[in-house]
């Protein structure tokens with residue numbers, strides 16, 4: 014990510030686009046076409062604003078007209094009432110947009126998915142009626158021809174194009190900065206899986222609020238500029254559904270989740286809709302809406318993530334065809350004997366473990382769902398550098414226990430002591446920040462990102478700077494044996510590679526304890542052996558592992574200590590070779606056939 018090459022490429026692309034834009038502006042035959050080019054810039058910026066919140070974080074907004082309209086009214090009313098120059102009015106509109114973003118975000122981020130999208134719809138509609146009620150049905154820009162530079166009232170439309178180009182370059186720059194920093198990575202993680210993001214130490218609420226503030230600021234500023242271009246502002250012209258829809262559609266059409274999407278979308282859709290409106294507007298009023306409607310249908314059918322990603326996927330497929338696949342270099346570990354028990358139990362290790370330092374102490378932990386006691390009064394300790402296996406029949410409460418230990422559920426009672434502090438009930442991100450990482454049962458790769466960027470998402474929590482995060486991510490890839498494949502795109506990784514990548518993501522946060530939820534699920538026997546080798550190597554570097562796994566054979570090869578749950582309660586705990594001989598464990602979990610084999 015954030016390397017010099019990517020910054021240079023962005024700068025070169027911005028430079029080339031600016032040259033093309035300027036050439037078009039100066040070749041444009043009349044004012045009409047110049048105005049159209051200015052509008053391309055306006056909607057590209059508005060699309061970028063939408064993309065910063067919705068494209069990166071996945072929180073779809075139908076309400077960006079609220080920020081746009083507030084910006085428009087800020088500029089025009091401050092000029093009408095206070096004679097304030099738009100050069101100050103525009104930054105003021107950005108501040109108003111940012112503040113509005115935070116005010117909207119605070120209550121609305123409590124909602125998820127469709128509920129968030131629908132709630133966002135309400136804000137511009139409410140503002141539309143509020144501004145009408147306040148008597149601002151039609152506010153005209155006061156003419157100040159005596160000082161066109163101070164009041165941004167130029168007779169040459171090309172100057173507006175230059176201003177919008179400068180704002181577009183700034184918006185692209187800001188958006189790229191976000192995209193390639195921990196800000197964008199955090200938003201992408203939220204988009205993929207908000208809970209997993211929390212578990213990776215990302216303070217999701219904080220990043221979402223930052224995103225809506227930046228997004229609102231950009232929308233407010235460009236709304237203010239639109240007011241100057243439009244000369245007359247009415248509530249429907251800035252707060253309408255079409256305004257929000259246009260921001261959304263240029264981004265969706267061009268490519269969601271990338272800064273170039275809105276630029277591509279606006280460059281195609283705005284000239285098309287404006288030209289059709291000019292040519293056919295008399296016979297087909299509302300033709301612009303039709304263009305945007307058709308665009309959205311086409312994009313859903315042909316390229317659901319937009320033109321940018323479609324083209325990129327096609328180019329990548331061609332490149333992959335031309336160059337032989339660079340297979341993954343899996344970690345060089347000796348496959349462990351498939352035959353269990355005998356060679357796994359090393360008494361010396363166990364004695365050493367017993368003498369080790371206690372890193373985690375679970376005291377009388379309980380979690381109930383209504384009347385159901387999913388975890389009941391569970392107590393055990395975890396020794397540093399060891400692997401603790403949590404086992405038990407289906408519904409025994411293993412996942413619930415994991416979720417309480419990771420902060421996804423607050424316990425009904427009990428304590429979890431880590432480094433002298435009771436961490437039970439803290440947020441997942443706060444627990445992760447203290448050095449406790451987690452992987453999930455279902456691997457969740459960010460398919461558009463490289464392996465390195467996927468891992469980087471988890472690295473920010475343990476790093477003060479982006480450079481430190483990058484170093485940690487590379488080291489984590491090294492630990493799991495994926496360092497040679499770091500620039501491969503995550504889409505198309507094998508199940509084993511996805512698991513290793515997810516493990517590296519958790520490791521990149523430099524955890525002292527790692528919770529692994531069925532990390533071996535879906536792997537073949539050779540892969541299981543390889544993964545066991547990787548995990549054992551990790552504990553040699555001092556990491557403590559707590560793992561849920563259904564495959565008993567693998568658990569016996571891995572764990573130094575078993576905690577057995579049944580009906581939410583601790584059935585027995587101890588050394589694996591002792592635990593598997595316990596009649597209660599055989600009865601409740603292993604079954605009679607196990608006794609016959611043992």
Ligand SMILES: Nc1ncnc2c1ncn2[C@@H]1O[C@H](COP(=O)(O)OP(=O)(O)OP(=O)(O)O)[C@@H](O)[C@H]1O
Nearest residue numbers: 382385386387405406407408409410411412413414
């Ligand atoms: N969010 C929830 N709301 C209500 N009941 C729940 C919830 N989560 C788990 N349970 C119940 O708590 C009990 C323990 O479930 P849990 O998923 O922790 O068991 P488990 O040992 O992980 O099972 P498995 O091995 O099948 O994953 C089950 O009876 C389950 O139905």
